[in-house]
Amino acid sequence: MKNVLIIGCGLLGSSLVRRISKKKLAKKIFIYEKSKSNISKIKKFKLPGTIVKSLKECTGDLDLIIFCTPMSEYKSLILKINNFVTYKTLITDIGSSKIESSKIIKKFLKKGIHWIRSHPIAGSEVSGPEHGKDNLFEDKWCVLIKEKKTNLKHLKFLNTFWRKVGSKIVIMNSEKHDKIFSITSHLPHLIAYNLVKSAQDFEKILKFNLIKYSAGGLRDFSRIAASNEIMWRDIFFDNKINITKAIDLFIKNLKSFKKDINKKNNDSIIKKLIQTKKVRTKIIKLKQDIDKPDFGRN
Amino acid sequence: MKNVLIIGCGLLGSSLVRRISKKKLAKKIFIYEKSKSNISKIKKFKLPGTIVKSLKECTGDLDLIIFCTPMSEYKSLILKINNFVTYKTLITDIGSSKIESSKIIKKFLKKGIHWIRSHPIAGSEVSGPEHGKDNLFEDKWCVLIKEKKTNLKHLKFLNTFWRKVGSKIVIMNSEKHDKIFSITSHLPHLIAYNLVKSAQDFEKILKFNLIKYSAGGLRDFSRIAASNEIMWRDIFFDNKINITKAIDLFIKNLKSFKKDINKKNNDSIIKKLIQTKKVRTKIIKLKQDIDKPDFGRN
Numbered sequence: 001m002k003n004v005l006i007i008g009c010g011l012l013g014s015s016l017v018r019r020i021s022k023k024k025l026a027k028k029i030f031i032y033e034k035s036k037s038n039i040s041k042i043k044k045f046k047l048p049g050t051i052v053k054s055l056k057e058c059t060g061d062l063d064l065i066i067f068c069t070p071m072s073e074y075k076s077l078i079l080k081i082n083n084f085v086t087y088k089t090l091i092t093d094i095g096s097s098k099i100e101s102s103k104i105i106k107k108f109l110k111k112g113i114h115w116i117r118s119h120p121i122a123g124s125e126v127s128g129p130e131h132g133k134d135n136l137f138e139d140k141w142c143v144l145i146k147e148k149k150t151n152l153k154h155l156k157f158l159n160t161f162w163r164k165v166g167s168k169i170v171i172m173n174s175e176k177h178d179k180i181f182s183i184t185s186h187l188p189h190l191i192a193y194n195l196v197k198s199a200q201d202f203e204k205i206l207k208f209n210l211i212k213y214s215a216g217g218l219r220d221f222s223r224i225a226a227s228n229e230i231m232w233r234d235i236f237f238d239n240k241i242n243i244t245k246a247i248d249l250f251i252k253n254l255k256s257f258k259k260d261i262n263k264k265n266n267d268s269i270i271k272k273l274i275q276t277k278k279v280r281t282k283i284i285k286l287k288q289d290i291d292k293p294d295f296g297r298n
Numbered sequence: 299m300k301n302v303l304i305i306g307c308g309l310l311g312s313s314l315v316r317r318i319s320k321k322k323l324a325k326k327i328f329i330y331e332k333s334k335s336n337i338s339k340i341k342k343f344k345l346p347g348t349i350v351k352s353l354k355e356c357t358g359d360l361d362l363i364i365f366c367t368p369m370s371e372y373k374s375l376i377l378k379i380n381n382f383v384t385y386k387t388l389i390t391d392i393g394s395s396k397i398e399s400s401k402i403i404k405k406f407l408k409k410g411i412h413w414i415r416s417h418p419i420a421g422s423e424v425s426g427p428e429h430g431k432d433n434l435f436e437d438k439w440c441v442l443i444k445e446k447k448t449n450l451k452h453l454k455f456l457n458t459f460w461r462k463v464g465s466k467i468v469i470m471n472s473e474k475h476d477k478i479f480s481i482t483s484h485l486p487h488l489i490a491y492n493l494v495k496s497a498q499d500f501e502k503i504l505k506f507n508l509i510k511y512s513a514g515g516l517r518d519f520s521r522i523a524a525s526n527e528i529m530w531r532d533i534f535f536d537n538k539i540n541i542t543k544a545i546d547l548f549i550k551n552l553k554s555f556k557k558d559i560n561k562k563n564n565d566s567i568i569k570k571l572i573q574t575k576k577v578r579t580k581i582i583k584l585k586q587d588i589d590k591p592d593f594g595r596n
Contacts, residue, residue, distance in 0.1 A: 096514075121514050125578070126591040141511060173579075176506065183500045185514030189492060192515075194555055195489055196574040198548045202481045208474065211580050213439060216394075216419050216483030219587040220518055226578035229571035236559045236567065247556050250496045251549055257492055258545050261534045269534065274528035276494040280423070280524035282509050289517040293424040295593040 001063035002027045005075060009033040009042055011124060012094050013068030014132030019165050021048035022134045030058040041129045057081050067093035067288035071101045071234040075108055082110040090154050091115040097239035098145055098174040114154050117145040120167055125226040145174050182242035186235055192224035299361035305375060307331040307340055310392050311366030311596040312430030317463050320432045321344035328356040339427045352358040353378050365391035369399045373406055388452050389413040395537035396443055396472035412452050415443040418465055423524040440465035443472050457529045480540035485534055490522035
């Protein structure tokens with residue numbers, strides 16, 4: 001393709017810039033970034049793209065626009081690009097939940113413009129263009145959202161694009177996507193935040209320095225609970241119906257564990273602990289995690 | 299010291315054997331292990347200790363006995379060693395919780411024998427002597443339990459021993475210990491088990507393959523949820539009062555998050571998400587985790 005525009009150049013946006021440039025996937029890469037701190041980092045690290053101060057500077061002749069901002073910024077950005085974008089341009093994004101934000105897109109995007117949603121399962125607890133890398137998407141899943149009205153030609157184009165970025169593609173609709181990721185990603189993040197919050201509360205109640213002894217388990221959760229707060233607020237709000245269901249089942253199961261513990265119900269608890277163990281083996285077989293004890297940390 | 303007896307030669311026991319031998323901390327290391335599979339691994343890896351088939355073979359002249367078995371095995375082992383152990387021998391253990399198991403020790407151990415409890419904060423999701431390593435305890439905390447009646451000479455001996463093993467020592471009573479670790483270790487493990495259990499339940503309800511997409515968060519929890527089920531059942535039962543309090547606060551906080559999400563209460567959720575983030579920085583400063591994004595996995 002000729003021109004691509006990356007809107008939002010943080011961890012994921014900057015990784016796309018690096019990859020697109022390295023693999024020569026576009027003749028020109030435009031970057032739109034509103035954070036002054038990110039702009040100076042982009043310059044410092046000499047990212048291979050042209051920074052535009054206004055979206056007007058590039059939207060005339062674009063093949064692809066990729067939204068890499070938190071989802072709460074979509075609306076105001078859509079209102080800006082509506083003035084310039086033409087039907088020749090395909091739009092996509094990297095948002096981690098789809099149902100609510102799709103309603104925003106449908107409501108505000110100029111009619112006739114195609115936006116097919118993407119979700120690359122890649123990221124980290126750190127943010128900002130200094131942490132991006134060209135192989136961030138390598139061998140990672142990228143979900144493409146196909147609804148009844150999705151244009152198949154555009155979907156094929158996007159499929160090819162993400163494959164060149166290094167991803168493995170899976171296609172599903174928004175509803176299925178949001179259900180799956182409410183369990184495998186959104187609930188785990190919420191639980192990690194909640195566990196760290198609870199530890200902080202206990203530290204105040206007990207007046208002990210707890211964090212000092214976090215190597216026994218808490219430290220793992222603290223990594224996830226260090227993730228970007230704006231991005232995660234947007235995901236929690238966007239996928240609230242599925243996340244609420246997930247919270248309810250989680251609390252129901254936790255109460256069952258509590259009962260087992262209080263009644264010292266050996267058979268019931270052992271059955272649960274043995275069953276959960278199997279998932280780790282499955283995850284490693286599916287190459288979704290590193291095959292080393294303790295993530296190979298020590 | 300002259301002789302040491304390691305009872306239970308899994309991950310921690312075998313790491314102690316390796317370290318004691320490497321640093322020449324004892325003239326002779328006896329190993330008592332009831333699992334045939336572990337015994338053949340000990341032979342295969344040529345661990346530097348003498349395997350005894352019966353505790354009678356070595357208990358006469360021991361300086362130190364270290365219990366490295368799950369806590370549910372203490373009672374039957376105590377009844378065996380009572381026949382041979384003398385007041386010259388100090389006993390310790392590596393159990394992760396202390397209050398309930400201390401009652402067992404007090405009730406069944408022959409009067410006049412000293413047992414000072416230890417808890418090295420080291421371990422992994424894998425079990426067995428094949429995973430042990432001589433530096434497992436290096437720069438890790440080891441909690442020593444000091445109660446009113448603790449013999450200070452023995453405590454000093456144990457302190458020196460664990461320092462030679464590589465640990466940093468902290469001394470506290472059982473009550474404080476069990477409160478701290480109910481938050482930093484026991485609750486995180488229970489939550490990880492519960493999250494994986496909930497994901498498995500959802501997989502059945504939705505009839506989707508969820509685990510395939512676990513790289514977005516779930517995989518981290520699956521590591522902890524792969525920990526040894528006997529060891530963790532024992533800890534949950536042993537420290538049930540503190541763990542129950544921890545579960546209750548956790549559920550209260552989770553319901554508050556749920557309310558924020560459902561009401562889209564921006565200020566409240568952002569405040570929580572920013573606050574929890576600080577713990578990660580603290581943990582890394584305290585050298586309780588690796589200072590690399592994503593545990594340096596990719």
